[in-house]
Amino acid sequence: MASLSLKNICKKYPNGFEAVKDFNLEVEDKEFIIFVGPSGCGKSTTLRMIAGLEEISSGELKIDGKLVNDVEPKDRDIAMVFQNYALYPHMTVFDNMAFGLKLRKVPKPEIKQKVEEAAKILDLEKLLDRKPKALSGGQRQRVAMGRAIVRNPKVFLMDEPLSNLDAKLRVQMRSEISGLHQRLGATIIYVTHDQTEAMTLGTRIVVLKDGVIMQVDSPIKLYNEPNNLFVAGFIGSPQMNFVDAVCKVEGEKATLTFDKFTVTLPPAKAKKLADGGYNGKTVVLGIRPDDMGDSQIEIETHKDSIIESDVTGYELLGSEVLLYFNVAGVSMTAKVDSRTTARLGDHVKLAMDTQKIHVFDKETEQTITN
Amino acid sequence: MLSIHKIQVTLEEMKDISRLDMTLYNERGKLVAATFDQKEDLEEAVINFAESMAESQMLAGSHFFKVLVDDEVAYILLVKSSTEEAYMVGKLAVCQIRNLAEAYREQFDRNNFIQNILLGNMLVVDMYNKARKFHIEQTERVVYVVEVEGKKDAGIMEFVRGMFGSSTKDFVTEVDEQNIILVKDVRDLSSEAALESVAKMLADNMHSEAMVRVRVGYGNRVVNLQDISRSYQEAKMAIEVGKIFYADLETVSYSKLGIGRLIYQIPMSLCEMFIREVFGEDIPKIFTEENVVTIQKFFENNLNISETARQLYVHRNTLVYRLERLEKAIGLDIRRFDDAMTFKIAMMVLSHMSYQQGINLMRGPEME
Numbered sequence: 098m099a100s101l102s103l104k105n106i107c108k109k110y111p112n113g114f115e116a117v118k119d120f121n122l123e124v125e126d127k128e129f130i131i132f133v134g135p136s137g138c139g140k141s142t143t144l145r146m147i148a149g150l151e152e153i154s155s156g157e158l159k160i161d162g163k164l165v166n167d168v169e170p171k172d173r174d175i176a177m178v179f180q181n182y183a184l185y186p187h188m189t190v191f192d193n194m195a196f197g198l199k200l201r202k203v204p205k206p207e208i209k210q211k212v213e214e215a216a217k218i219l220d221l222e223k224l225l226d227r228k229p230k231a232l233s234g235g236q237r238q239r240v241a242m243g244r245a246i247v248r249n250p251k252v253f254l255m256d257e258p259l260s261n262l263d264a265k266l267r268v269q270m271r272s273e274i275s276g277l278h279q280r281l282g283a284t285i286i287y288v289t290h291d292q293t294e295a296m297t298l299g300t301r302i303v304v305l306k307d308g309v310i311m312q313v314d315s316p317i318k319l320y321n322e323p324n325n326l327f328v329a330g331f332i333g334s335p336q337m338n339f340v341d342a343v344c345k346v347e348g349e350k351a352t353l354t355f356d357k358f359t360v361t362l363p364p365a366k367a368k369k370l371a372d373g374g375y376n377g378k379t380v381v382l383g384i385r386p387d388d389m390g391d392s393q394i395e396i397e398t399h400k401d402s403i404i405e406s407d408v409t410g411y412e413l414l415g416s417e418v419l420l421y422f423n424v425a426g427v428s429m430t431a432k433v434d435s436r437t438t439a440r441l442g443d444h445v446k447l448a449m450d451t452q453k454i455h456v457f458d459k460e461t462e463q464t465i466t467n
Numbered sequence: 468m469l470s471i472h473k474i475q476v477t478l479e480e481m482k483d484i485s486r487l488d489m490t491l492y493n494e495r496g497k498l499v500a501a502t503f504d505q506k507e508d509l510e511e512a513v514i515n516f517a518e519s520m521a522e523s524q525m526l527a528g529s530h531f532f533k534v535l536v537d538d539e540v541a542y543i544l545l546v547k548s549s550t551e552e553a554y555m556v557g558k559l560a561v562c563q564i565r566n567l568a569e570a571y572r573e574q575f576d577r578n579n580f581i582q583n584i585l586l587g588n589m590l591v592v593d594m595y596n597k598a599r600k601f602h603i604e605q606t607e608r609v610v611y612v613v614e615v616e617g618k619k620d621a622g623i624m625e626f627v628r629g630m631f632g633s634s635t636k637d638f639v640t641e642v643d644e645q646n647i648i649l650v651k652d653v654r655d656l657s658s659e660a661a662l663e664s665v666a667k668m669l670a671d672n673m674h675s676e677a678m679v680r681v682r683v684g685y686g687n688r689v690v691n692l693q694d695i696s697r698s699y700q701e702a703k704m705a706i707e708v709g710k711i712f713y714a715d716l717e718t719v720s721y722s723k724l725g726i727g728r729l730i731y732q733i734p735m736s737l738c739e740m741f742i743r744e745v746f747g748e749d750i751p752k753i754f755t756e757e758n759v760v761t762i763q764k765f766f767e768n769n770l771n772i773s774e775t776a777r778q779l780y781v782h783r784n785t786l787v788y789r790l791e792r793l794e795k796a797i798g799l800d801i802r803r804f805d806d807a808m809t810f811k812i813a814m815m816v817l818s819h820m821s822y823q824q825g826i827n828l829m830r831g832p833e834m835e
Contacts, residue, residue, distance in 0.1 A: 110714045112712070114715060114763055116715060170674075170679065171679070180667075181664060181672075185630060197677075
């Protein structure tokens with residue numbers, strides 16, 4: 098397997114559109130890297146530049162220390178799995194996996210060995226004689242991956258391979274891909290627009306927006322320490338709540354006021370606001386729905402961060418409930434315990450865990466308090 | 468013509484089953500394939516046999532058989548044994564080879580037929596007669612053109628054939644060095660999204676399996692055989708227009724080319740006239756990287772100054788300054804919708820002209 102190095106990679110089309118801007122990333126051997134972001138953010142374009150399917154406008158791409166900017170895709174020692182794959186309908190599973198090798202004139206015994214090895218990894222051994230129409234969706238997906246595995250590549254590139262599957266199958270295949278990563282010990286670069294998929298699969302996640310890297314970090318760090326408003330809003334479901342608030346710093350104490358509510362921040366966060374000169378300025382307060390609660394204990398623990406509103410929506414998830422309400426003209430969500438007595442139309446008090454409050458600069462959208 | 472490799476594989480397989488050595492000659496006595504090292508020169512014997520009336524004969528310890536394709540001697544098969552069993556095996560082998568050759572010929576003829584339809588090289592009446600002969604029915608079809616970047620080798624065709632070629636309803640062929648053509652039966656694909664998904668599947672499979680860069684264009688649905696040529700021309704145009712105006716897309720539908728299709732068909736003289744009208748005699752040197760990115764972002768944000776400034780990480784005033792500088796240079800205030808539209812069209816016309824002339828007309832040094 099292999100390492101990857103992307104230095105100042107840019108992609109600019111003839112009409113001036115810049116799909117990828119100054120992309121820098123070092124990928125270690127065996128890492129599972131996820132490129133995630135909204136549609137049009139440049140994640141697939143970057144993947145295709147790594148594959149050699151898209152020309153790199155400027156910058157350097159190295160695989161295992163070797164510069165590959167001008168190397169043809171088939172010579173880069175990579176394998177790809179795409180969203181819209183199609184199995185060869187009239188060939189068996191064995192032949193589907195062998196076809197590419199056959200056309201490259203790989204000797205028959207070697208083909209047999211590679212296909213059988215891949216089939217074993219993917220638990221397809223008993224299906225080798227079947228045709229695609231006799232396979233389930235998940236089995237077909239595994240055959241598509243088998244076609245990549247038999248190439249024995251240095252790097253696997255996957256572009257939204259699960260997007261065409263139904264929700265249940267997607268969840269199942271996610272854990273299979275994760276298992277595959279462990280079994281193969283492979284370096285994988287995976288593109289998805291689904292932040293849940295990104296969070297469950299990756300060892301490191303690259304969050305992209307408009308062709309620019311917003312943050313590169315482990316899933317937990319992205320969740321707990323987002324660098325900016327975009328990452329904070331993109332990662333996590335339900336989305337983080339954002340509300341504009343006026344910052345007031347008095348000595349070592351900092352408060353954020355919005356509507357008729359004032360929230361007192363812990364000392365560490367207060368210091369960052371003071372040092373940044375945010376006294377009197379409008380900032381953006383961010384709080385995840387999970388970090389709000391309506392239980393008596395939470396309200397007593399976080400007396401300095403209580404807000405009140407009327408419940409405009411109630412969704413039972415099972416062990417938790419989503420409460421929807423409005424504060425300062427902004428629609429917000431809180432994820433509370435299902436034992437809550439709050440119901441639609443009730444007036445509720447909610448406490449924010451101040452340690453989990455994020456504060457963002459309104460102009461630059463960068464995090465102040467992390 | 469049946470490939471030598473195919474014949475060799477067939478003989479080898481028959482030898483594996485029957486344990487009998489075989490050789491195949493063409494009607495002129497030249498060796499085509501053999502399962503053993505044939506040292507004996509049997510050219511004369513083969514030619515004599517081919518010219519004789521006999522369909523089979525015993526000679527020099529071997530059974531000789533004629534393989535007739537369309538009532539003509541195509542090959543001579545020798546089975547290296549004089550036993551009764553060898554004779555039976557030989558007859559079976561003749562059937563096998565003849566059927567293979569006929570299937571290949573039919574495939575070749577079908578392929579030829581489709582190529583002629585695509586290129587519009589056929590009279591309508593001939594078209595329908597041959598279609599009947601090949602059992603090709605009239606149904607809704609779309610032509611997909613897969614343009615391969617770089618050198619296209621035979622293996623790339625095989626990938627597409629592997630996906631569609633075995634179907635009797637779809638045809639995979641090529642008429643030039645750069646493209647692979649798929650004439651797809653789309654009676655079961657009622658929506659535009661379904662057609663697009665076939666194109667995406669073609670592109671993705673070529674990327675992952677053949678590992679080549681491709682662009683896929685597809686035309687409109689057609690029912691009559693003589694209209695297949697039109698769908699093919701549309702698919703080709705989709706690729707051409709896509710290269711100029713939608714370079715970031717790898718699948719392009721003719722029906723979704725929009726203003727790009729209009730501009731593509733404008734004669735060069737009219738393009739030049741329009742550009743002179745908009746910019747004057749010389750194209751102003753405004754297409755610096757900074758300006759191009761600014762204009763692009765401004766259009767993406769629907770002429771919203773605040774949002775554009777934010778996304779460009781510049782102050783609002785800086786953006787306004789840039790747009791006013793642009794207005795001074797070209798006389799168009801792209802903050803106004805009419806001027807923005809004129810400018811956008813002018814940029815597309817310039818892209819078209821650049822592509823056709825093979826030079827970038829928009830490049831220039833930094834503006835002062």
